[in-house]
Amino acid sequence: MQQPIGSSPRFLDILRMAAHVAPTALRPLLTGETGTGKEVLARYIHAHSPRAEKPFVAVNCGAIPETLFEAAFFGHKKGAFTSASADSMGLILSADKGTLFLDEIGELPLPCQAKLLRVLQPVRGRLTSDVTPVGDTHPRAVDVRIIAATNVDLWSEVKAKRFRSDLFWRLRDIEIKIPALRERREDIVALAESLLEDYDLTLTFRAKAKLRRHRWPGNIRELQQVIRVAAEFRKFAGAKEIDMEDLLFGEFEDLGVPDLEPVSPRSIPCKTKMGGFVWVETPGTRLESTGGDQGVFVEWLDGFVAVELLDGNGARRGSAYWPLADVVASEDGTKVAIPSDVEAWFAQRTTALQAG
Ligand SMILES: Nc1ncnc2c1ncn2[C@@H]1O[C@H](COP(=O)(O)OP(=O)(O)OP(=O)(O)O)[C@@H](O)[C@H]1O
Ligand SMILES: [Mg+2]
Numbered sequence: 001m002q003q004p005i006g007s008s009p010r011f012l013d014i015l016r017m018a019a020h021v022a023p024t025a026l027r028p029l030l031t032g033e034t035g036t037g038k039e040v041l042a043r044y045i046h047a048h049s050p051r052a053e054k055p056f057v058a059v060n061c062g063a064i065p066e067t068l069f070e071a072a073f074f075g076h077k078k079g080a081f082t083s084a085s086a087d088s089m090g091l092i093l094s095a096d097k098g099t100l101f102l103d104e105i106g107e108l109p110l111p112c113q114a115k116l117l118r119v120l121q122p123v124r125g126r127l128t129s130d131v132t133p134v135g136d137t138h139p140r141a142v143d144v145r146i147i148a149a150t151n152v153d154l155w156s157e158v159k160a161k162r163f164r165s166d167l168f169w170r171l172r173d174i175e176i177k178i179p180a181l182r183e184r185r186e187d188i189v190a191l192a193e194s195l196l197e198d199y200d201l202t203l204t205f206r207a208k209a210k211l212r213r214h215r216w217p218g219n220i221r222e223l224q225q226v227i228r229v230a231a232e233f234r235k236f237a238g239a240k241e242i243d244m245e246d247l248l249f250g251e252f253e254d255l256g257v258p259d260l261e262p263v264s265p266r267s268i269p270c271k272t273k274m275g276g277f278v279w280v281e282t283p284g285t286r287l288e289s290t291g292g293d294q295g296v297f298v299e300w301l302d303g304f305v306a307v308e309l310l311d312g313n314g315a316r317r318g319s320a321y322w323p324l325a326d327v328v329a330s331e332d333g334t335k336v337a338i339p340s341d342v343e344a345w346f347a348q349r350t351t352a353l354q355a356g
Contacts, residue, residue: 080135
């Protein structure tokens with residue numbers, strides 16, 4: 001099994017919860033935006049369960065036509081219908097003693113939900129009840145652990161009568177919400193670097209900063225695409241590094257400050273005017289220069305401070321990186337002075353990432 005990457009507190013919490021649920025008979029419902037790693041987590045739970053040596057069967061519930069649901073899930077006998085040229089076990093029986101991963105469960109049509117519900121009743125120490133293949137008369141005893149996942153708000157679907165509430169409660173003994181990548185920004189660089197393992201390429205600090213500040217609407221899937229494109233082009237060019245300009249977000253270019261969520265506090269040692277130094281703690285803090293320039297402190301990177309520059313109305317006008325040596329803090333660390341010739345500095349050192 002692929003070991004999930006991530007050491008942010010939020011992600012470690014998720015892994016801990018998954019490991020806690022894994023050995024039990026509970027049915028976790030995994031929720032999270034597209035590309036956050038729901039299937040990765042389902043496999044992690046399976047691998048940490050007593051069923052690890054048995055099959056893990058994944059099914060995309062949105063991809064099975066309603067008319068084929070019973071044959072696909074319960075199996076069928078040869079000749080049960082025109083195209084049934086051989087016996088088929090079906091998904092549930094093929095996951096016997098193992099785990100059945102019901103991906104995109106929110107897309108399962110209502111009539112199929114009723115049929116699925118029937119087999120989810122525990123029977124005599126087994127997690128599921130008997131299954132009868134289409135065209136057969138003998139029910140088969142089966143014992144399958146179910147893990148479901150969805151990127152829609154299933155409870156809203158229940159309220160809208162598009163998802164059966166009885167099935168909802170059967171599938172959701174416990175909900176594990178996987179955070180979006182922008183909610184665990186500390187993991188972005190590690191994930192990107194793991195994707196670069198097969199290439200002889202490293203990320204510059206500016207590239208890391210850009211990766212960490214993107215919104216990642218497509219989460220890890222989007223990160224994989226961005227890194228692959230950058231790596232292929234740079235490899236082709238014989239380069240050793242990936243820089244900011246190589247990271248192409250296309251129509252997803254969007255670095256708006258309002259969505260900026262603070263990374264875990266990491267202190268920055270800053271000089272003060274009096275010659276001492278203080279630790280400036282909180283990313284996301286509004287910064288103000290003596291000349292009235294405003295910015296938001298984003299993070300400390302390899303001796304640089306990443307700052308979002310704001311105009312007088314608080315709108316974002318670009319990003320800047322100040323060498324730590326240029327940063328002067330107030331004695332109490334609540335204000336960080338940015339260089340007074342900020343415009344010149346800005347022109348020289350920043351990449352204008354002008355939003356619309
Ligand atoms: N923690 C992680 N460490 C490394 N790779 C990961 C991690 N989580 C996800 N991935 C990778 O990201 C991609 C998306 O993961 P996965 O398919 O599990 O997401 P998903 O939530 O099921 O997405 P979708 O909603 O699009 O089906 C996969 O290639 C997976 O290998
Ligand atoms: Mg998936």
